[in-house]
Amino acid sequence: MTAAEPARRRLGHAGSWPEPTSRVSLREHTPRPGVTVLEVIGDVDLAEADAIRVRMSQMLHxxxxxxxxxxxxxxxxxxxxxxxxxxxxxxxxxxxxxRLDGVTGPGNRAVIRPVRMTGLDRLIAWYPDLDTALAA
Structure with missing residues (x-):
């Protein structure tokens, strides 16, 4: 038994790390004919990003x-x-x-800051809330 094995056993790992679990909720809704919204709630990184990509593709098709x-x-x-x-x-x-538009949430720095820093605000039109996006 190696020195790391007792630690792996305590953590429930047999030799590799488990796949990350998604910490995001996705909800699709149609507020009016011709417009579909994919609402994302939670933290978005590795596991969640793929779920968003897949759901958006399904929604579009x-x-x-x-x-x-x-x-x-x-x-x-x-x-x-x-x-x-x-x-x-x-x-x-x-x-x-x-046409794809985005909603950041009013004052939501967790979204607004990275969108601006990466230039995504030049790729997609972003709105502070869903009502404003739907009115555009």
Whole structure:
């Protein structure tokens, strides 16, 4: 037995780390005909980013909206993988011929700051709340 084995056993690991579990909730809704919203609540990084990308792709191809809105107002952390999911969602929307807008949440620095720092505010139109996005 190696020195690390007792620690692995205490932590419940047999030799490799478990897959990260998603800490995000996704909710899709249609506030009016032709507009579909993907609402994201929680922290977005590695495990959550793939879930967002997959759900956005499904939404674009199954409901075929004229316009999609990615609502990140309920996000408390937006990591680099989450930013990549936003870029991929934008590309998928463009390929599907769908306009994609985003919602940051009013004063939500966890989303506003990385969106501005990475230039995503030049790729996607962002709004402080869903009502403002829907009125645009």
């Amino acid at each position: 199954q409901t075929r909206p004229e316009r999609a809105v990615l609502d990140l107002s309920g996000v408390g952390f937006l990591g680099s993988h989450g930013l990549t999911a936003v870029v991929r969602s934008s590309r998928a929307a463009g390929e599907a011929g769908v």
